[in-house]
Amino acid sequence: AEMARAAGLARPAWVEARRQSNYALFQPHLERNLDLKFKYIECLAEGGQPAYDVLLDDYEPEMKTAEVEAVFTALRQGLVPLIAAIRERQDTVSDAPVHNHFPKAEQEAFCLKLLGRLGFTREAWRLDPTVHPFASNSATQDIRITTRYYEDFINPALFGSMHEFGHGLYEHQVSPALERTPLCRGASLGLHESQSRMWENLVGRSRPFWQFMYPQLQAAFPAQFGAVPLEAFYCAINKVQPSFIRVEADEATYSLHIILRFEMEQALLAGQIALRDLPAAWNERFQQYFGLQVPDDAQGVLQDVHWSGGMIGYFPTYALGSIIACQIWEKILADLPDLPEQVARGEFTPLREWLRARLHQHGRKFTPAETLRRVVGGPIDVQPFLRYLTAKYGEIYSLG
Helix, strand or coil, rough: CCCHHHHHHHHHHHHHHHCCCCCCCCCHHHHHHHHHHHHHHHHHHHCCCHHHHHHHHHHCCCCCCCHHHHHHHHHHHHHHHHHHHHHCCCHCCCHHHCCCCHHHHHHHHHHHHHHHCCCCCCCEEEEECCCCCCEEECCCCEEEEEEEEEEEEEHHHHHHHHHHHHHHHHHHHHHHCCCCCCCCCCCCCHHHHHHHHHHHHCCCHHHHHHHHHHHHHHCCCCCCCCCHHHHHHHHCCCCCCCCCCHHHHHHHHHHHHHHHHHHHHHHHCCCCCHHHHHHHHHHHHHEEEEEEECCHHCCCCCCCCHHHHCCCCCHHHHHHHHHHHHHHHHHHHHCCCCCCHHHCCCHHHHHHHHHHHHHHHCCCCCCCHHHHHHCCCCCCHHHHHHHHHHHHHHHHHCCC
């Protein structure tokens, strides 16, 4: 009850702190949430168990902090040279086409059209604007997703909507036989995030998807995209460029945001960072990882909503989701070798049905590890994700 109350008070405080870009307004609420987390850990920790294991288990059951560290080490080792190679050819790709004037009403209308093609229906779904995008549901036939609209940048609305659609579809396709039971939900946050990242990136940022949708985007925004070739648009939405906001990051640098927060959370639990020093510590590490100076709290330590809800231990699931998504995608392509052609024709039923039959319908019947093993035949593996990024950005940036 105390945790729920603290989260309820912290959420509006975070909204106002972010609006004013003033961490001091949020700090007392984060301190309360952190104090309650320490009490929570005392209740559940078993002899010698790392504190972070207790919190991680709430979102990725049975996974250990050491496992995440091993995965992230392999991920970092693969990402660093790739991003360095891309940086050498940074200027060969322009994202100018996606930075223009895009009226909110037109963005919303197009997002609804796009989502409708993917499987969104008015009978079971709704789409609303929010400060920080999320998905929620009260039943398999009541799916509520959100997005946000910037009139000078179209990516957040497009890819935020597709990201939340992936979350919603997972819940929507759980077997009706599991309705009104504790099993009627996704198996874990990592598996959930694999679905949102799949629809956002493996589908939504793919060339076949825009071969189908781009003419419709041009019709919706003729002044902005009418003279922009498909290939220029495809490169623009896939430009690799370090940025401040995690949810708007490109695929290559996105996981660095997760690794950073994973490390910051562990430092907070270990008492290595005082809460009053958190913005400075954040900014220092951000500069180290991204080479950027954080201009204000809103684009730094306040960028995400999750700490306001006491969700410490949650963030690793974002990067785990990207990794798992590529493992599942390789399996899908093996079973549906003509999937790219289907996507280019705007046909998404085979993909949705594959996901329903292999993953979604089972809900939480199995542990996350067993669920993944049943879908891909083995444990989490970072190599498919690195293969995907290397192939995709090798082509876009003409890497040797």
